[in-house]
Amino acid sequence: MHAAMVSLLSLEGIGKAFPNGTVALRDARLSVRAGSVHGLVGANGAGKSTMIKVIAGAHAPTSGVVRWKGEEVSWRTPGAARRAGVATIMQHVPLAPTLTVLENVFLGAGGPWRLPRARRAEFARLLERVGYAIDPDAEVAGLAIGERQMVAVLQALATGAELVVMDEPTASLAEGERQVVFDVVRRLSAQGTAFLYVSHFLDEVLSLTDRVTVLRDGTVVEEGETAGYDEDRLVQAIVGRDLLATERRGAAPVAPDGPVLLSVRGLSSPAGVRDVSFEVRAGEVIGLAGLLGSGRSELLHAVYGSDTRARGEVLAGGRPVRRSPRAAVAAGMALVPEDRNAQGLVGTFPIWKNVSLPDLPALSSGRSLPREPAETARAERAIADLGIVCPGPEALPGELSGGNAQKVVFGKWLYGGARVFLLDEPTAGVDVGAKADILELVRRFAAGGGAVLVVSSEFEELLAVATRVLVVREGRVVAERAAHETSEEELLMLANGFGEAGFGAGGSGEGGAHDAA
Amino acid sequence: MPPETPRGAARRSRFAAAFRPGNAGVVYALLLIVAVLTLLTAQLGRPSYLSPTNVINILDQSSLIAILAVFTTVVLISGNFDLSVASVAAFSAATVLSLVAPLGLPVAMAIALGAGLLCGAVNGLIVQLVGINAFIVTLGTMTAVRGLVLILTGGRTITAQDPDAQRSLIALQAGYWTVPHVLAILGALAAVAGIVLLVRGSRRAGVVVLLAGVVAVALSPVLGFELRLSKPTYYLIVIAGVTWAVLRYTVIGRRLYAVGANAEAARLSGINVNRYRIGAFVLNGLGSGFVGVLFAAKLLAINPTGLQGTELTVLAAAILGGTSLFGGLGSVLKSVVGALILFTLDNGFNVLNLGANYQGVIVGTVVVVAAAIYTVAGRQKQVRRVRESRPRTAVRQEALR
Numbered sequence: 001m002h003a004a005m006v007s008l009l010s011l012e013g014i015g016k017a018f019p020n021g022t023v024a025l026r027d028a029r030l031s032v033r034a035g036s037v038h039g040l041v042g043a044n045g046a047g048k049s050t051m052i053k054v055i056a057g058a059h060a061p062t063s064g065v066v067r068w069k070g071e072e073v074s075w076r077t078p079g080a081a082r083r084a085g086v087a088t089i090m091q092h093v094p095l096a097p098t099l100t101v102l103e104n105v106f107l108g109a110g111g112p113w114r115l116p117r118a119r120r121a122e123f124a125r126l127l128e129r130v131g132y133a134i135d136p137d138a139e140v141a142g143l144a145i146g147e148r149q150m151v152a153v154l155q156a157l158a159t160g161a162e163l164v165v166m167d168e169p170t171a172s173l174a175e176g177e178r179q180v181v182f183d184v185v186r187r188l189s190a191q192g193t194a195f196l197y198v199s200h201f202l203d204e205v206l207s208l209t210d211r212v213t214v215l216r217d218g219t220v221v222e223e224g225e226t227a228g229y230d231e232d233r234l235v236q237a238i239v240g241r242d243l244l245a246t247e248r249r250g251a252a253p254v255a256p257d258g259p260v261l262l263s264v265r266g267l268s269s270p271a272g273v274r275d276v277s278f279e280v281r282a283g284e285v286i287g288l289a290g291l292l293g294s295g296r297s298e299l300l301h302a303v304y305g306s307d308t309r310a311r312g313e314v315l316a317g318g319r320p321v322r323r324s325p326r327a328a329v330a331a332g333m334a335l336v337p338e339d340r341n342a343q344g345l346v347g348t349f350p351i352w353k354n355v356s357l358p359d360l361p362a363l364s365s366g367r368s369l370p371r372e373p374a375e376t377a378r379a380e381r382a383i384a385d386l387g388i389v390c391p392g393p394e395a396l397p398g399e400l401s402g403g404n405a406q407k408v409v410f411g412k413w414l415y416g417g418a419r420v421f422l423l424d425e426p427t428a429g430v431d432v433g434a435k436a437d438i439l440e441l442v443r444r445f446a447a448g449g450g451a452v453l454v455v456s457s458e459f460e461e462l463l464a465v466a467t468r469v470l471v472v473r474e475g476r477v478v479a480e481r482a483a484h485e486t487s488e489e490e491l492l493m494l495a496n497g498f499g500e501a502g503f504g505a506g507g508s509g510e511g512g513a514h515d516a517a
Numbered sequence: 518m519p520p521e522t523p524r525g526a527a528r529r530s531r532f533a534a535a536f537r538p539g540n541a542g543v544v545y546a547l548l549l550i551v552a553v554l555t556l557l558t559a560q561l562g563r564p565s566y567l568s569p570t571n572v573i574n575i576l577d578q579s580s581l582i583a584i585l586a587v588f589t590t591v592v593l594i595s596g597n598f599d600l601s602v603a604s605v606a607a608f609s610a611a612t613v614l615s616l617v618a619p620l621g622l623p624v625a626m627a628i629a630l631g632a633g634l635l636c637g638a639v640n641g642l643i644v645q646l647v648g649i650n651a652f653i654v655t656l657g658t659m660t661a662v663r664g665l666v667l668i669l670t671g672g673r674t675i676t677a678q679d680p681d682a683q684r685s686l687i688a689l690q691a692g693y694w695t696v697p698h699v700l701a702i703l704g705a706l707a708a709v710a711g712i713v714l715l716v717r718g719s720r721r722a723g724v725v726v727l728l729a730g731v732v733a734v735a736l737s738p739v740l741g742f743e744l745r746l747s748k749p750t751y752y753l754i755v756i757a758g759v760t761w762a763v764l765r766y767t768v769i770g771r772r773l774y775a776v777g778a779n780a781e782a783a784r785l786s787g788i789n790v791n792r793y794r795i796g797a798f799v800l801n802g803l804g805s806g807f808v809g810v811l812f813a814a815k816l817l818a819i820n821p822t823g824l825q826g827t828e829l830t831v832l833a834a835a836i837l838g839g840t841s842l843f844g845g846l847g848s849v850l851k852s853v854v855g856a857l858i859l860f861t862l863d864n865g866f867n868v869l870n871l872g873a874n875y876q877g878v879i880v881g882t883v884v885v886v887a888a889a890i891y892t893v894a895g896r897q898k899q900v901r902r903v904r905e906s907r908p909r910t911a912v913r914q915e916a917l918r
Contacts, residue, residue, distance in 0.1 A: 337785055342782075357786045360771060364768055368767050369767055412786065
């Protein structure tokens with residue numbers, strides 16, 4: 001009765017229960033108006049993905065009604081939804097990397113022939129509509145992630161979509177690339193294409209969307225005009241508690257006489273690290289601030305020894321460490337890598353085997369026969385200590401949400417005597433609640449007498465946990481600031497290469513000159 | 518920390534999971550094939566399929582392939598691939614046959630094993646240190662080592678003609694060993710295992726195993742089974758048993774699976790990936806060398822094309838056993854069962870006089886059907902697991918079987 005006025009797509013009373021009894025959605029509703037940008041936010045596990053899948057036709061709802069342009073529909077396959085005019089762009093863009101942009105954009109087009117000429121004209125019209133330029137003959141494999149995202153958008157438009165569902169479109173994009181996506185969304189919505197925009201980045205949702213729906217535990221807790229929200233209110237709606245207080249607590253500087261746990265001298269690598277030297281004392285959290293492609297992740301890998309081409313000296317607790325991850329682990333170093341699925345977790349191992357992996361000999365009889373009860377006990381301890389939401393230590397990492405999977409990666413290093421922690425984007429793709437937990441964990445590492453090096457794209461986050469910040473640019477440490485004396489603006493200026501800027505005028509804030517990768 | 522209960526339950530579910538069709542399907546398939554063949558032979562009035570002689574025969578025939586399958590499975594688990602096993606085995610067979618007369622068996626055998634080990638090391642070093650795809654490298658070494666066999670044999674069949682040499686070779690593989698009082702021995706082992714289980718805290722399983730052991734020992738004087746198997750079968754049992762135990766119960770085994778399932782995560786966890794992967798190749802080379810020696814001892818001759826095509830049978834056995842070609846998944850015992858299936862079919866055709874012409878079609882079909890079942894079952898398992906968990910998950914692509 002209510003939302004049936006001009007809604008392009010409306011979901012009413014949608015419930016989704018899985019055969020085992022998990023209820024992913026309960027009486028959820030959503031109403032997307034034609035030509036609007038609708039934000040969908042919620043913590044990991046709140047039901048956003050299930051809702052998207054219901055809309056895309058990948059899941060059939062167990063109850064409720066889906067209406068498309070006022071008519072009740074039930075899409076049973078993704079193809080049906082796409083034909084009706086709903087295009088869904090998933091987080092990891094499925095494109096054929098060996099084909100050209102043009103071929104990818106028209107991948108779904110029927111007919112037996114490749115018709116380059118007709119397609120080209122159509123492609124040109126599309127680009128004009130979108131206001132974006134890209135070489136149609138470029139091979140997709142050679143494109144940056146942001147460009148691929150655009151190819152996916154073009155692909156969606158080429159099928160004549162009236163509603164484009166975007167799941168975390170900017171999760172792996174650099175600032176400049178984000179702006180391109182925003183521009184395109186704004187432009188197309190002005191032309192009448194509706195967007196359902198799912199993102200963890202609340203600032204994006206606030207600046208881009210017209211309306212916003214907040215999901216928590218499978219139900220819609222709030223819905224309204226975006227203009228009526230600010231970041232604090234949105235966060236509270238998402239998590240149901242006030243988090244920002246803990247998140248914004250700056251760290252006090254550490255006494256300068258603590259023992260040096262890690263010292264790096266003249267470290268260089270062809271991967272993009274140039275003559276870096278620094279020291280980290282016990283209890284310190286060092287933030288590495290830099291733009292995408294500045295060499296910040298490469299620096300961590302060089303320190304850890306996983307970059308075998310790196311040259312230079314790394315001392316842990318005063319003793320030199322041979323350049324291999326094995327030696328690094330033995331010296332008490334731990335790396336939480338950027339891509340947890342590809343680098344951090346073994347997908348076929350349950351949680352307990354993942355957690356025990358780096359420290360297996362210590363949990364084994366005679367250092368060679370693993371004691372499974374001890375391993376399970378450790379996994380249970382990690383689950384309890386870190387608040388990992390999971391069915392139990394037998395769960396596979398693929399069953400966990402991003403934040404919980406990330407906590408499992410942390411769990412690998414908690415109990416093995418690691419003292420130097422290298423964290424590469426520890427909160428990427430993690431919801432607000434888990435993010436606060438992880439930041440708290442970082443502080444705990446330091447408080448326990450450890451040393452932490454943390455890389456993050458979100459400078460605000462660095463300032464929240466770090467005691468000192470090193471600014472990385474083109475593989476060098478170009479500046480050092482005490483965290484309580486600097487600001488996001490200053491770090492951004494430094495990372496962009498604007499020298500010793502004390503004045504936050506100029507290109508401060510978002511969208512400063514972007515350092516190409 | 519929650520005490521005993523959930524952990525015990527987890528272990529019990531792990532134990533039960535091992536017998537689920539999704540995990541033990543290959544064993545059920547073997548039982549099914551044997552049952553069908555037994556019924557058919559009984560129906561047609563031929564000598565019973567399950568007669569001790571026939572069973573001993575099948576085990577003997579499949580043992581060499583099964584040993585190769587064990588080591589190939591190790592390589593597959595480590596995330597690599599080895600096509601060169603048959604060529605290496607032939608090379609080692611040719612080596613031992615040409616050296617046994619002048620040097621005596623122990624030295625000739627050591628050299629033959631060393632040759633196998635060297636081939637494996639070459640494979641492993643090229644694959645891991647140069648970084649070429651294992652399929653390509655071992656395709657190359659398969660051809661090149663076959664070339665070495667041709668050079669060594671001069672293109673002709675070589676035989677061991679020296680009577681002493683013949684005798685020592687025959688002693689290596691021909692003949693049977695009889696283990697008396699099998700029930701008593703197995704019962705005693707079960708009793709020990711039961712006590713170990715009890716000590717380690719799983720009461721129910723421990724009591725069951727202990728009781729079963731005691732009953733078996735008590736019945737032994739009445740029933741008095743004895744086990745009479747060919748020597749290669751014993752080699753297989755020992756090799757498969759030890760390899761299984763190492764993979765299942767040691768740090769080395771756990772790390773090998775980790776390396777195969779996600780090499781980067783393993784490396785960043787402080788595991789020396791190259792060492793494990795090269796080690797798997799070296800082991801495979803050594804195993805191939807051993808099988809080559811047994812093969813030579815069996816035939817007392819090798820022709821230059823001997824064992825050609827066997828590498829594919831070995832891979833088929835591993836695939837039947839559910840080993841993933843992408844690494845990180847597999848069990849050597851199931852691969853052995855896979856080899857047994859292949860030879861049971863083979864033997865069944867002979868017993869039923871169906872003619873060898875149909876054999877290729879049937880065996881090929883069985884392999885593809887098995888792979889299809891594993892893939893579909895794996896997919897369903899994945900769907901089930903994802904549904905059981907919270908919905909917001911980046912589903913990691915479970916390795917295709």
